[in-house]
Amino acid sequence: MTRPSSRTALITGGNRGLGRAAALALAADGTDVVLTYRGNADEATAVVGEVEALGRRAAALQLDTTVPGSFAAFAETLAATLQDVFGRETFDVLVNNAGYAGWTPFGEMTEEVLDELLAVHVKGPILLTELLAPSVADGGRIVFVSTGLTRFVANPAYSAYASAKGAIEVYTKYAAKALGARAITVNVLAPGATATDFAGGVIRDDEDYRAMISGLVAFGRIGEPDDIGGAVRAIASESAGWVTGQRIEASGGQAL
Template sequence: MSEQKIALVIGGSRGLGKNMALALAKKGNDVIITYNSGQQEAEQVITEIEKMGRQAVALQLNVGEVNSFAGFAAGLTEVLREKWERSTFDFLVNNAGIGINTPFESTNEEQFDLLTNIHFKGVYFLIQKLLPLIAGQGSIINVSTGLTRFALPGYSAYAAMKGAIEVLTKYLAKELGARGITVNAVAPGAIETDFGGGVVRDNDQVNAFVAANTALGRVGLPDDIGGVVAFLCSAEARWVNAQRIEVSGGMFI
């Protein structure tokens, strides 16, 4: 009997991360999620996963605080040992993030640093810290954005950080290949969530604009994304590596 697979979804308490966590559980994986401040939301996700017959745990983590990663890794190690009698997990999904929409000329250093810490520096050093805990033949999924392919005003800093993540994805695939670890980036298009203040979901004009510029004629939903991440964390995707996979319904093609 093969060992039970465990996925760690960073930022898995709401929105896309919640959908990814649930999709991974539906595929038969046990799931660990992190949350920044929404503990109650995270616990609700855990309850949903446990109703599927899978084991799940929620841990607090602020991905923008690199100096907290050693403590997080220590806590994760303890959870793996106590709940699963393991020293490793199999799949790491780097999903946590925020959205800031500001014109280039008015983007300030504080906003830039916040985006850097959460979307690039935090991801870079969190992977580094967790690498000893990722099992061989495992997978890392980095969440990017359609905004690295097409440009919409106001996202210069956010999209630049995600562009860096896409380059990092290829380098990690190269350097971790000897351990059989695949590394891919998933790039969602515009999705109806509370991300960025819920602008795509709640602003009818934005929603209509996106739908009109998407080949499939609608805005994306969280359910459009989670299954792709779950697939990339499966044996069927073992030969998919170093790829940027856009999941946008054909936005701006």
């Protein structure tokens, strides 16, 4: 099989936070990037500019990953973009990153919050991945984004959030089995506490919280987005082609 000269990645929620960091890390590694954004087109355009400044091609497409009814139209727009901007019919790396935290202390669970968390962390990523899998090139990479909270209970109020992430960790193994015949690896990255807008920015902005978490981390600090960008780049790299169906934690050794 002739490999295209440049790889192309699709990253959901690439306009800020870990998705942006993944976009820049992959671009620095020679990968072109399609990133999705939900509402903030200006942020997405800025990341496109940052990728282009690294010498790679980039495009931004709107997508709400909690609206599966929009996925077919998104797939058509993606196909047209791959053709027009990248001269491709396929892409090589899918990073299912978009998502947010939920706050569900025991006894205060609501159906609405549970449905929202399952929609963004389970339903959307699974349906999008199965829809787009035929467009992932043989030998490609699929990365789901979970959380360290599936392994340790840092705060009981993350029960629904962590449980939803746990579901995608299980699905990762089934998808890896399904796509192995095409040499597509499917892995799930579990970041530890990382300084982004996540959970209202508390990990980044609250000094006391930072200090408390840092004390639980082998490296003695919380994660920065580039730490996670580097982990995505490693899992998506061509040299990681024999690693599949795995949960890979990138937390600097949180709660060991």
